[in-house]
Amino acid sequence: ELKVEQNPLFLSMQEGKNYTIYCNYSTTSDRLYWYRQDPGKSLESLFVLLSNGAVKQEGRLMASLDTKARLSTLHITAAVHDLSATYFCAVDLRYNTDKLIFGTGTRLQVFP
Amino acid sequence: DAGVIQSPRHEVTEMGQEVTLRCKPISGHNSLFWYRQTMMRGLELLIYFNNNVPIDDSGMPEDRFSAKMPNASFSTLKIQPSEPRDSAVYFCASSFLGGATYEQYFGPGTRLTVT
Numbered sequence: 001e002l003k004v005e006q007n008p009l010f011l012s013m014q015e016g017k018n019y020t021i022y023c024n025y026s027t028t029s030d031r032l033y034w035y036r037q038d039p040g041k042s043l044e045s046l047f048v049l050l051s052n053g054a055v056k057q058e059g060r061l062m063a064s065l066d067t068k069a070r071l072s073t074l075h076i077t078a079a080v081h082d083l084s085a086t087y088f089c090a091v092d093l094r095y096n097t098d099k100l101i102f103g104t105g106t107r108l109q110v111f112p
Numbered sequence: 113d114a115g116v117i118q119s120p121r122h123e124v125t126e127m128g129q130e131v132t133l134r135c136k137p138i139s140g141h142n143s144l145f146w147y148r149q150t151m152m153r154g155l156e157l158l159i160y161f162n163n164n165v166p167i168d169d170s171g172m173p174e175d176r177f178s179a180k181m182p183n184a185s186f187s188t189l190k191i192q193p194s195e196p197r198d199s200a201v202y203f204c205a206s207s208f209l210g211g212a213t214y215e216q217y218f219g220p221g222t223r224l225t226v227t
């Protein structure tokens with residue numbers, strides 16, 4: 001059974017600090033997605049990583065993909081309160097199905 | 113494009129009543145997904161369609177749940193009879209199978225409360 005695991009599940013960090021969220025998955029895949037969900041809102045696509053070594057950056061967030069290690073990271077640089085949200089990674093099985101397998105999510109809280 | 117449209121946004125109903133949730137996917141997308149999100153179980157895929165055909169309904173919790181997609185621009189998720197444990201946020205998402213990615217676009221969700 002395919003598993004997508006994120007850690008940590010909950011992250012409380014101070015403004016200005018750096019941190020990394022990890023996403024591990026248990027099967028071969030070369031495409032990975034990161035989503036953001038604000039409290040009470042829907043999921044919004046952040047990054048689409050389409051190959052081994054892919055790196056995408058948007059503002060204070062940077063995502064990378066290592067398909068050999070079956071690992072993606074979401075790095076937060078100099079956190080600000082507006083980044084407080086839940087972040088999900090999802091894996092694309094591509095050759096078997098077009099559905100995405102979502103991780104459990106990482107709830108990030110940034111405090112002053 | 114208006115994005116994925118869901119209605120109603122909020123639904124409060126009594127146990128035993130029938131509930132119908134509606135979704136309009138993004139025009140041109142050919143895959144549609146229904147998810148349920150709760151604090152306890154997280155985000156669960158209930159069913160998905162491709163070209164209006166149900167492909168995988170293994171996530172549908174029980175026979176009380178049914179979903180249809182009569183055409184490319186409309187889908188419904190029905191719960192009959194509803195129970196308090198069905199209280200959750202239900203999301204619809206769509207994507208284009210055949211594109212460069214399977215990126216899914218989510219609707220705003222329907223918050224269902226069953227009393």
